[in-house]
Amino acid sequence: MKLTIQHLRQQAIATSLFRPTTLRRALDRLGFVQADPIRAPARAQDLILRHRVKDYRAGDLDRLYAALGLEEDFLYAYGFMPQSTWRLLHPRMAKKLSAAEKKVLDVVAHHKQIHPRELEAYLGRKREVNPWGGYSKATTRTLEALHYRGILRIARREKGIRLYEAAKPQEEVLESPERLRQLVLLMAAILAPISEQSFQATLRLFSRGAPALEGRLGAVKKMLASGDLASAVVDDVRYVWPAGNAARKKAEERVRFLTPFDPLVWDRRRFEHFWGWAYRFEAYTPLAKRKLGYYAMPMLWRDDVVGWVNIAGKVEAGFAKGAVMDAAFRREFEAEVERFRVFLGIDRLPVS
Numbered sequence: 001m002k003l004t005i006q007h008l009r010q011q012a013i014a015t016s017l018f019r020p021t022t023l024r025r026a027l028d029r030l031g032f033v034q035a036d037p038i039r040a041p042a043r044a045q046d047l048i049l050r051h052r053v054k055d056y057r058a059g060d061l062d063r064l065y066a067a068l069g070l071e072e073d074f075l076y077a078y079g080f081m082p083q084s085t086w087r088l089l090h091p092r093m094a095k096k097l098s099a100a101e102k103k104v105l106d107v108v109a110h111h112k113q114i115h116p117r118e119l120e121a122y123l124g125r126k127r128e129v130n131p132w133g134g135y136s137k138a139t140t141r142t143l144e145a146l147h148y149r150g151i152l153r154i155a156r157r158e159k160g161i162r163l164y165e166a167a168k169p170q171e172e173v174l175e176s177p178e179r180l181r182q183l184v185l186l187m188a189a190i191l192a193p194i195s196e197q198s199f200q201a202t203l204r205l206f207s208r209g210a211p212a213l214e215g216r217l218g219a220v221k222k223m224l225a226s227g228d229l230a231s232a233v234v235d236d237v238r239y240v241w242p243a244g245n246a247a248r249k250k251a252e253e254r255v256r257f258l259t260p261f262d263p264l265v266w267d268r269r270r271f272e273h274f275w276g277w278a279y280r281f282e283a284y285t286p287l288a289k290r291k292l293g294y295y296a297m298p299m300l301w302r303d304d305v306v307g308w309v310n311i312a313g314k315v316e317a318g319f320a321k322g323a324v325m326d327a328a329f330r331r332e333f334e335a336e337v338e339r340f341r342v343f344l345g346i347d348r349l350p351v352s
Helices: 005-016 023-030 044-049 060-068 083-089 099-108 116-123 138-148 176-191 196-205 219-226 268-275 327-344
Strands: 071-074 078-081 127-129 135-137 152-158 161-166 229-234 237-242 255-257 297-301 304-311 315-319
Touching: 005 229, 005 237, 005 268, 023 060, 044 060, 060 152, 071 083, 071 152, 078 083, 083 176, 099 116, 099 138, 099 161, 116 138, 116 161, 135 138, 138 152, 138 161, 176 196, 176 219, 176 229, 176 237, 196 219, 196 237, 196 268, 219 229, 255 327, 268 304, 315 327
Parallel strands: none
Antiparallel strands: 071 078, 127 135, 152 161, 229 237, 255 297, 297 304, 304 315
């Protein structure tokens, strides 16, 4: 059977928007949930999980993070992951510890968990230039470096601030080629089906997630040849996904408000090919140049992204190809607004 855009859209939706389950099972199935600190109207990780976790409420991930034994780290972006994913990312590098890192580890060894502010009491409040040209506290930079190397882990957060503790050494580390293979399959599954061009760009971002793993940029072609990845060409674009039966089913009669970081809309190139219009994340766009809004959330109806909503005390909808006016859409739009109100834990969420 020759695949069409319709087939790929159905595959993307069925693969990503699985039946809601427990938070632990959803995180194990996803393998990674991208994080973003903007709360407009909620953080990206919460907005992603609300579609995949039964009865999910904003902030549940933070509240249950420690109990679930999760990790924060960088894959192709920064986010949350089960330890099964975290173990594939480490070890990242083998260079010797600096004098500053040794001092920090000595202090951490005498604390079950440590807040960056506590560390300053031992090591001072010296500042240094960060990679963005601004200033950061040297102690915080050192904590972040040790976390990146997998020597420290994020134990939990306190009012948004990371608290650190020593990470347990891995008892068994997979050989690098197998780690790379499993990580590539994981990312392909999260974003499937993804164009080969976009996936190569994602693997370049992944160089920060696993800098010691060689062969990243040749991995796609190698895994297509081995049968680990499947592919199809639609409209002269090659899409790839993990080999096996591609999930595909009739779309639900349901409206969903998606975060700009949701796996279903993450790849802007695929978004435009699948749904026929250009979505842009405009939080960092000057107000006068915004077309959709500060935090416009793509709006999925059945198997089509028909527009977007902005939610800031009220719901404002916009449509990409003309307003959808049928009764079924209006009913399901109102149902999604109500689900969103409950998710946020607020009394009212009017529609303008």
